Amino acid sequence: MSTLLECKDLTKTYGPKTAIDHISLSIESGHIIGLLGPNGSGKTTLIKMINGILTPTSGTLTIAGNPIGAESKKHVSYLPDHTYLNMNQKVKDVISFFRDFYQDFQLERAHDMLQKLGIAPEDNLKSMSKGTKEKVQLILVMSRNADLYVLDEPIAGVDPAARDYILNIILSNYDPKATILLSTHLISDIENILDEVIFIQNGQIRLSSPVEDIRVKEGKSVDTLFREVFKC
Amino acid sequence: MAWNLDSDRPIFSQIVERIQTDIIAGKYKPGEKLPSVRDLAQEAAVNPNTMQKAFAELERIGLVFSRRTSGRFITEDIPMIESAKTTLAQQEMNRFLEMMQKLGYGRDEILNLLNRTLKKD
Numbered sequence: 001m002s003t004l005l006e007c008k009d010l011t012k013t014y015g016p017k018t019a020i021d022h023i024s025l026s027i028e029s030g031h032i033i034g035l036l037g038p039n040g041s042g043k044t045t046l047i048k049m050i051n052g053i054l055t056p057t058s059g060t061l062t063i064a065g066n067p068i069g070a071e072s073k074k075h076v077s078y079l080p081d082h083t084y085l086n087m088n089q090k091v092k093d094v095i096s097f098f099r100d101f102y103q104d105f106q107l108e109r110a111h112d113m114l115q116k117l118g119i120a121p122e123d124n125l126k127s128m129s130k131g132t133k134e135k136v137q138l139i140l141v142m143s144r145n146a147d148l149y150v151l152d153e154p155i156a157g158v159d160p161a162a163r164d165y166i167l168n169i170i171l172s173n174y175d176p177k178a179t180i181l182l183s184t185h186l187i188s189d190i191e192n193i194l195d196e197v198i199f200i201q202n203g204q205i206r207l208s209s210p211v212e213d214i215r216v217k218e219g220k221s222v223d224t225l226f227r228e229v230f231k232c
Numbered sequence: 233m234a235w236n237l238d239s240d241r242p243i244f245s246q247i248v249e250r251i252q253t254d255i256i257a258g259k260y261k262p263g264e265k266l267p268s269v270r271d272l273a274q275e276a277a278v279n280p281n282t283m284q285k286a287f288a289e290l291e292r293i294g295l296v297f298s299r300r301t302s303g304r305f306i307t308e309d310i311p312m313i314e315s316a317k318t319t320l321a322q323q324e325m326n327r328f329l330e331m332m333q334k335l336g337y338g339r340d341e342i343l344n345l346l347n348r349t350l351k352k353d
Contacts, residue, residue, distance in 0.1 A: 032279055164234060164277065171274045176281075191239055192278045212242050212282065221239030 004029040004148055004179050010059035012045050019045040021203035032193055035183040037200035038230050043183040047152050051078045077146035081153045092121035098140050110143035131158040142173045151182040163189050188223040197222055234277035243278055247286035255295055255306055256317045266304040
């Protein structure tokens, strides 16, 4: 197990507001990690900095030893919380787009998953339901051979049955040497697939722990602990 | 279908209990090959590292053994499976007796009740 992602004293401010407040964190390879926190706690800001979409105000952030940039992006596959695909395209168009863009894109894997879900390469993105669009995007992201998969709210917009399927996609494509960092509010749906959780609040890390330790020490689920820690 | 696991208790020990029960109940036969960590993790919808840990524990107990290249197998030691069965049965009995005592039944009453229930079936 080697350190995959490391941030030291990482801070991001938007004008007078501090979104990420001096976070130091180290994430190893080979884990599935839940990034959990209430709305506005800084989850997406942190994720955007990991992907080079936002620049830190201060502090450092490295992935596999590289500062955020072209090199780090080769290692990271990112599912944003909003879609960025051109909706006037067909599935096969976005697939060839991804294939051109990423050297590590596995065409066969993508086709295999699409087929299992009954999505045809000729299907138009525009005419798909929200849940199907989310599945297509997740398939694109999981079809890369990355070291780090960063999934921002991967199951937010889909029904419980589709949620199970999405978790199945994540588990079946998960390379034991890679790490998945995923943010969500739907803790009870995903907590059994996590190794670790990071609770984030007001831009600071409130708790970082293996999930089984929480169950052993507290005798409660991650979902219950979350509700207690962040009680309004 | 994901396994029905209780998130309040360590997932690791629930997986161990579940596979142990499957072995005792004969769902997995002695000498039979276990599915891979990856496949079973997917079936159960749990983290593969947790499944791996559960497999290691089953190996430590002796119910499962691994062959370096070909995977993990159920033990062929029948007396060992029998003794695991007895232990599990004893645990169930203790749980039952504890509950009956909580309800206020004495030993003789429990025996009478048990006999009557068994006759009805």
